[in-house]
Amino acid sequence: MDTLKVGIVGAGGIAAQHGIAWNTNAPRGEIVAVADISEPRAHAFADRFTGGKAKTYDGIESLLEDPAVGAVDICLPHHLHTPAILAAAKAGKAILCEKPLCTSLEDAATLDAALKASGARFVMAHNQLFQPSLVEARRLLAAGALGRPYFYRSVEAFQNRGALAATPSTLPPGESPWAWRNDPARMGGGEVLDTGWHATYRMLALANDRPVEVQAMTERFFLPDVAAEDTGVLLVRFASGAIGELVSSWAFAAVGNRHFEVMGEHGSLAGGGAELLHQLHAWPDPVARPFAPVHSFTAEVTHFLDVVQNDAPSLAPFETGARVLQLTLAAYRSVAEKRTMILPENPLEAGHPAA
Known part of the structure; x- marks a missing residue:
């Protein structure tokens, strides 16, 4: 089974639980990239969870251009979920997204159409x-x-x-x-x-x-x-x-x-x-x-891997x-x-x- 290489989008508070979860699920999954508007925060996450091996980016757009990234794990403030999901779906990446889905039903309808058009796998992070x-x-x-x-x-x-x-x-x-x-x-x-x-x-x-x-x-x-x-x-x-x-x-x-x-x-x-x-x-x-x-975030990532890989x-x-x-x-x-x-x-x- 090929390792699913993931980019973490948003390196704030909740991302640490996701970092633990991805590392626990190795070698099925591996963090290879981190995007955050704060460069020090992105580097700190990469150092803590990948020993500095993961590439760091200042936004999801540049992270999605990384050919190594096969999936994204969205850990952003609520208002940023919609543009992040749309960008990841357009790029054909599998998506794990923290709650909430988004903040309006109009956005939800836009996301529904984009996900169906792209065929991208999408799982809510309901740990x-x-x-x-x-x-x-x-x-x-x-x-x-x-x-x-x-x-x-x-x-x-x-x-x-x-x-x-x-x-x-x-x-x-x-x-x-x-x-x-x-x-x-x-x-x-x-x-x-x-x-x-x-x-x-x-x-x-x-x-x-x-x-x-x-x-x-x-x-x-x-x-x-x-x-x-x-x-x-x-x-x-x-x-x-x-x-x-x-x-x-x-x-x-x-x-x-x-x-x-x-x-x-x-x-x-x-x-x-x-x-x-x-x-x-x-x-x-x-x-x-x-x-x-159990560490519910680890179980959540295991489930995401089952959806994408199996x-x-x-x-x-x-x-x-x-x-x-x-x-x-x-x-x-x-x-x-x-x-x-x-x-x-x-x-x-x-x-x-x-x-």
């Missing part, structure tokens, strides 16, 4: 799909362990003190890893679009069902400089009639962060971290299933990213208009108010 408790919960649900599911709950919450911290001395003023998140033009939303994205795709993976309605409330409790919300609660109805609740926040650390629950006809599941609880209605006590921890079906295709974006943007409109939003079957169509 929490590989959380062992979630993998096992999905297996049990597919086997009918709960009968008909009635209710889903997904939580992604931590108190984001990093956003309040001073810019590290190694960075120029205003270049804190969190600084761009305070700019609506670059962020595209608030916490619900950012780390809340994890809670959303987690719920959609558990439900394996199409969301058809959403109601939402948001608030800024803890982070005064964030232009949008730092906390969101969404109520979702699925096509089957099941109901879901999403809780995401940078204001508080919920007990059981990255926690999920499924309640159904025959019993319930609750998981997060390294444990899954399985409770049947006839049992007096739940059964606890412990799991060894033609495996993607667990996080473009359509999933579009569906999460549709739901999130409809939730924002629900907040603005204080009403329930209906979600069209086509994920590239915007939600509209209920009659």
